[in-house]
Amino acid sequence: MATNPMHQFNVYRIGPEVKIAGIDISFTNSSLFMLLSAGAICIFLLLGTREKKLIPGKIQLVAEMFYNFIAKMISDTAGSKAKPYFPFIFSLFMFVLFCNMVGMFPYSFTVTSHIIVTLIMAMFIFVAVTIIGFIKHGFKYLKIFVPSGVPVLLLPLITVIEIISYLSRPVSLSVRLFANMMAGHTMLKVFGGFVISLGLLGGWLPLSFSVALTGLEILVAFLQAYVFAILTCIYLNDALNLHH
Amino acid sequence: MRIFVITSFFFMIFGKNLLAAEAGMPQLDPKYWASQAFWLVLIFTLLYLSISKFFVPKIRNSIDVRNSKIKDDLDEAKNLKDMSEKKLKEYESLIVNAKREVQKIYTDSKKKLNNDIQNKKKSVEKEIDDAVEKAQSEINNLKKNSIDDILKISEKMTATVIEEISGDKLNESSIKATISEVSKKKISNYL
Numbered sequence: 001m002a003t004n005p006m007h008q009f010n011v012y013r014i015g016p017e018v019k020i021a022g023i024d025i026s027f028t029n030s031s032l033f034m035l036l037s038a039g040a041i042c043i044f045l046l047l048g049t050r051e052k053k054l055i056p057g058k059i060q061l062v063a064e065m066f067y068n069f070i071a072k073m074i075s076d077t078a079g080s081k082a083k084p085y086f087p088f089i090f091s092l093f094m095f096v097l098f099c100n101m102v103g104m105f106p107y108s109f110t111v112t113s114h115i116i117v118t119l120i121m122a123m124f125i126f127v128a129v130t131i132i133g134f135i136k137h138g139f140k141y142l143k144i145f146v147p148s149g150v151p152v153l154l155l156p157l158i159t160v161i162e163i164i165s166y167l168s169r170p171v172s173l174s175v176r177l178f179a180n181m182m183a184g185h186t187m188l189k190v191f192g193g194f195v196i197s198l199g200l201l202g203g204w205l206p207l208s209f210s211v212a213l214t215g216l217e218i219l220v221a222f223l224q225a226y227v228f229a230i231l232t233c234i235y236l237n238d239a240l241n242l243h244h
Numbered sequence: 245m246r247i248f249v250i251t252s253f254f255f256m257i258f259g260k261n262l263l264a265a266e267a268g269m270p271q272l273d274p275k276y277w278a279s280q281a282f283w284l285v286l287i288f289t290l291l292y293l294s295i296s297k298f299f300v301p302k303i304r305n306s307i308d309v310r311n312s313k314i315k316d317d318l319d320e321a322k323n324l325k326d327m328s329e330k331k332l333k334e335y336e337s338l339i340v341n342a343k344r345e346v347q348k349i350y351t352d353s354k355k356k357l358n359n360d361i362q363n364k365k366k367s368v369e370k371e372i373d374d375a376v377e378k379a380q381s382e383i384n385n386l387k388k389n390s391i392d393d394i395l396k397i398s399e400k401m402t403a404t405v406i407e408e409i410s411g412d413k414l415n416e417s418s419i420k421a422t423i424s425e426v427s428k429k430k431i432s433n434y435l
Contacts (some may be wrong), residue, residue, distance in 0.1 A: 009270040023278045030276065031283035038291045045299040052306040054313060067303045087296030095291060116277045117284050182271065
């Protein structure tokens with residue numbers, strides 16, 4: 001069973017079983033790695049802000065680089081109105097990035113490779129963005145489904161398509177991250193299994209693939225965190241600045 | 245595209261029971277969904293609070309401090325640059341003025357020197373002329389005197405010679421007349 005590439009995604013309980021109102025919310029390995037990632041973020045940011053030097057040290061430089069990176073991304077995609085949401089998007093990006101990166105350690109667990117985790121984040125973003133849209137624009141926010149400059153004849157069709165695409169946002173957002181992380185880690189595991197099964201003679205080829213894939217997966221881990229954050233910005237932009 | 249390849253790869257291997265969570269994807273097993281959701285919400289909320297209340301203001305503050313410092317430094321540098329440009333202009337005008345002055349002094353002194361030389365030359369020439377004139381008159385005097393002396397000596401010598409030869413004493417006035425007559429004829433040959 002150890003060679004089953006899906007085995008790494010198993011969730012198991014650590015410590016006692018906790019049930020509230022009949023719902024099992026026990027501490028699991030998933031919770032542990034969420035905690036580890038959040039802890040790593042806090043330690044990283046703590047080190048990065050410990051001494052506020054005029055000429056930043058290495059960690060301070062990286063922390064400020066992340067800050068500027070997210071700040072630029074938000075101002076580029078959603079404009080100045082999105083500034084109050086900066087801490088949320090920064091946290092979201094850091095959390096997804098660190099979960100992905102922590103998952104790259106051997107024998108660790110990738111929190112973001114579980115659809116339920118990504119779906120909850122995506123649903124929260126979806127609901128929050130919709131509420132923000134209605135608060136900012138009232139019922140005019142429904143104009144988002146009716147693009148301007150479309151022939152009247154096509155309008156019913158376009159509106160239906162717009163509604164479907166709007167409603168599929170949380171699904172696409174969550175499945176994109178989940179599928180990328182799951183696929184990458186499964187592939188790594190599969191190639192790792194090949195190394196063992198082909199042995200000393202033939203195992204070098206999948207081993208070299210594994211090395212290359214590890215590099216690729218680190219890139220994907222960053223890229224998916226970036227995509228997750230930038231799509232959030234774009235959805236936020238739709239809600240804040242009604243373009244249609 | 246990559247995801248498509250990988251998922252089809254899985255379908256080939258685990259196609260039979262992919263959607264059955266027990267054998268295929270643990271992600272689709274709802275047993276710990278509530279737990280994951282609970283811990284995610286809890287941990288992410290704590291993370292969000294600590295980042296928004298603690299870390300972001302700190303980083304923003306340090307970046308703001310740096311930016312304002314950079315702005316101040318740039319302003320100061322601009323001021324200093326302006327000042328140094330002003331000083332450079334002053335220096336250049338000073339140099340131009342000094343050059344003009346030097347030129348003036350040079351031409352003035354040249355003129356003065358020329359005048360001096362001219363004056364000196366004139367006075368020296370005058371002195372030379374005077375000296376030459378004086379010398380000329382002295383020579384003339386000397387000539388005149390010497391002719392008289394020569395005439396006197398000649399008279400004496402002639403008288404003595406004639407007396408020795410003839411033993412007679414001639415009339416002095418006739419000798420004088422003869423000498424002066426001869427010397428008038430011949431003296432021009434020696435002067």
